[in-house]
Amino acid sequence: MDGKVRGLAILGSTGSIGGQTLEVVRSFPGKLSVVGLAAGHNHELLARQAQEFKARVVSCHSPGEMGASWLPPGCHVTTPEEVACHPDVNLVMAASVGSAGLGPIMAALGHGKTVALANKEPLVMAGELIMAEARRWGVDILPVDSEPSAIWQCLRGEERDVSRVVITASGGPFRQRPRGELASVTPEEALRHPTWRMGKKITVDSATLMNKGFEVIEAHWLFDLPWEKIEVVIHPQSVIHAMVEFADGSVKAQMSPPDMRLPIQYALFYPQRPRNGALPRLDPVEIGALTFEALEVDRYPCFGLALEAGKKGMTYPAVLSAADEVAVELFLAGAIGFTEIPDLVGDVLSEHHSVSTPSLEDILEADAWARRMAYAWAR
Ligand SMILES: NC(=O)c1ccc[n+]([C@@H]2O[C@H](COP(=O)([O-])OP(=O)(O)OC[C@H]3O[C@@H](n4cnc5c(N)ncnc54)[C@H](OP(=O)(O)O)[C@@H]3O)[C@@H](O)[C@H]2O)c1
Structure with a gap:
């Protein structure tokens, strides 16, 4: 790993992706510095996170209820946009839920911050504008969602001659329930x-499966893929996250246990792949079989x-x-x-x-x- 400490802002730090991002930060002491945290209503957890990671700026829905005494010395409460655009932030983990992330993501791109994107709804809403803003400021958007991350990992080193991308879906809990x-x-x-x-x-x-539709839209914008080149198959084990087929018929697939800390870590340290002993390893023998089914639209x-x-x-x-x-x-x-x-x-x-x-x-x-x-x- 290079010796540079990356300054992080985490939008949605109190959520599932936000919490797992902080777990990855804990796994690499001294490599990532948490500059800012933004949450919704969970003030108590936000304050504990700010204390532990010595955040300098935080934001939440009703700052008045937060109580300044909970925050570490020098930390102040501001807007999610200012958390994302703090001068010491290099990388913004966009992990709030729904459309609320759109404003802070646009602000981050406009300030030249690399955006690690878990929060897919803003890209669904405004994909063309977000991608144009990233191009305008020469900023990277790094996929965090496991399927776009898998496509990104398969495309690494060879982005030409792609004939098809296949995104997998577990099918959810009702795949076999009578309609x-x-x-x-x-x-x-x-x-x-x-x-x-x-x-x-x-x-x-x-x-x-609205989520799978969102992921197709995500892939369309992130990788500039025409709709007809994106397919979805049901893969109940969630071990292969996506496959890329090239013009010669060769297919690359990205496999890993279903654990979001891996794609999160990949985006945080890209282009490096540091070892993290806390992450589960794939055991093909234990998995036994990988199965695929057509999606019943x-x-x-x-x-x-x-x-x-x-x-x-x-x-x-x-x-x-x-x-x-x-x-x-x-x-x-x-x-x-x-x-x-x-x-x-x-x-x-x-x-x-x-x-x-x-x-x-x-x-x-x-x-x-x-x-x-x-x-x-x-x-
Ligand atoms: N979880 C996953 O495995 C996963 C995988 C791929 C992609 N994603 C995407 O990542 C995003 C986050 O998912 P999640 O599962 O982590 O969601 P989550 O657990 O519900 O967490 C959402 C986070 O957003 C915050 N939040 C809620 N409303 C907000 C608002 N109006 N303004 C600012 N912050 C707000 C919440 O704060 P409070 O809790 O403090 O209210 C919380 O920190 C979603 O777009 C999701 O599609 C998630």
């Missing part, structure tokens, strides 16, 4: 993912909605993302059923009138409109 029984799925059941431990929103998105209407909105572009993906965020929130609150998630998202999308070549303001307006429509749908 007629899906309407009665409870939030507790939807939150029981077979292979990954994640935050609630992405866990429900994984059960509906009719079984997962959210996947189809995501692909359609992604391909239409304009403000449709922003509406998709916002309507889904509200639908998942309402499902988790018991206000709508599991199979009403695609009904709600589909109805809001079909009511939408998009503007072509949208600005950031148009996208935020479409997001706000979709939220209003989604709440009204459930009333």
Whole structure:
């Protein structure tokens, strides 16, 4: 490893990806310096993290409730944008959930900060604008999501002559449940993912496969891939995260145990691959068999909605993302059923009138409109 200490800002530090990012930081004492932390409502954990990692700036939803005495000396409370843009930050781990990350990500890119991107919803909403902003300032966006990270790792060293990219999906907890029984799925059941431990929103998105649709959109923007070159297959073991097929028919696959600390660490230390004894190792004999199945698109209407909105572009993906965020929130609150998630998202999308070549303001307006429509749908 080089001797440089990287200055980190972690947006969403109190969440699943944020917490695992801090675990990786703990595994490499003196290599990464946590400059800033941004969270939502979990003030208590944020304060403990700020103490442990001697953060210099923090942000949260209601700073008034935080109590300055909890913070380490010299640490002050500010906005997520300022956390991301602090002069000592080189790398921003974007790991908040939903559309809230869009503003800080755009601010970070505008300030020349490398962005490690776990928070996929902003890229779904505004992929074209985010990629243009990164190009404008000559800044890298490093994938953290395991499937885009796998594509990135397969493409390392040879980015030409790609004929196809295959993203894998576990299929979620209801892959084998009769379709007629899906309407009665409870939030507790939807939150029981077979292979990954994640935050609630992405866990429900994984059960509906909206998350896989988001990943196709992510891959389209991050790797400039045409839609027809991106495929999805069901792979229940979640060991192969993606495959890249080249023009000669050779296929590279990236394999690792389903543990987000690996893609997180890959982005934090890229282009190096330091050893981390805390990470599990892959034992092929123990795995035994890797299986693949075709994706039954009719079984997962959210996947189809995501692909359609992604391909239409304009403000449709922003509406998709916002309507889904509200639908998942309402499902988790018991206000709508599991199979009403695609009904709600589909109805809001079909009511939408998009503007072509949208600005950031148009996208935020479409997001706000979709939220209003989604709440009204459930009333
Ligand atoms: N978890 C995974 O394995 C995984 C894998 C790939 C990609 N991702 C993506 O990474 C992102 C984070 O996922 P996660 O599973 O870590 O979610 P999570 O556990 O729910 O954590 C979300 C984080 O965002 C913060 N947050 C919530 N609302 C916010 C707001 N309005 N403004 C600022 N911060 C806010 C939360 O703060 P409080 O808790 O303090 O309220 C928390 O720190 C998502 O976009 C997800 O799709 C996750």
